[in-house]
Amino acid sequence: MRPIRKDMGWCDDPDSGLYNRPIVAPFRQSHEKLWRADHLYDIVIVLDYNIxxxxxxxxxxxxxxxxxxxxxxxxxxxxxxxDDFxxxxxxLSQRTVLTIR
Structure with missing residues (x-):
């Protein structure tokens, strides 16, 4: 666990060697910003999808x-x-397995 910082992002550029990995902004290639004004990522869990x-x-x-x-x-x-989150x-713990259906 770690708090979100303004320079945190997640690479979504499939041509990057950092595709689907966390990045530090500024970042040239396409990426998702984790610090958001709408607070959607105030709490975020990276799902084990395409990792x-x-x-x-x-x-x-x-x-x-x-x-x-x-x-x-x-x-x-x-x-x-x-509130549900x-x-x-x-x-949750590091051993928790979430199953999403």
Whole structure:
């Protein structure tokens, strides 16, 4: 666990050697900014999707994060209401396995 900083991002450029990996901004290639004004990533868990092994163009920056108002769709992530997320956090450990169906 670590707090999000303004210089944190996640590379979503499939032509980068850092595809689907955390990066430090500024970063030339395409990336998702983790510090957001809308607070969707105030709590974020990196899901084990296309992590090991990484496959280009198979998806990146797939997170469990806070939901938009009205649960508007994400771009492939899983989103929870912030209050539900806060209730889940104390039950998690490094050994926890989340199954998303």
């Amino acid at each position: 090991m092994p990484r496959r280009k163009r198979r998806g990146s920056a797939i997170f469990l994060h806070c939901a938009r108002p009205g649960f508007a769709p994400t771009e492939g992530c899983v989103a929870l209401a912030a 806060r209730r889940l956090l104390p039950r």
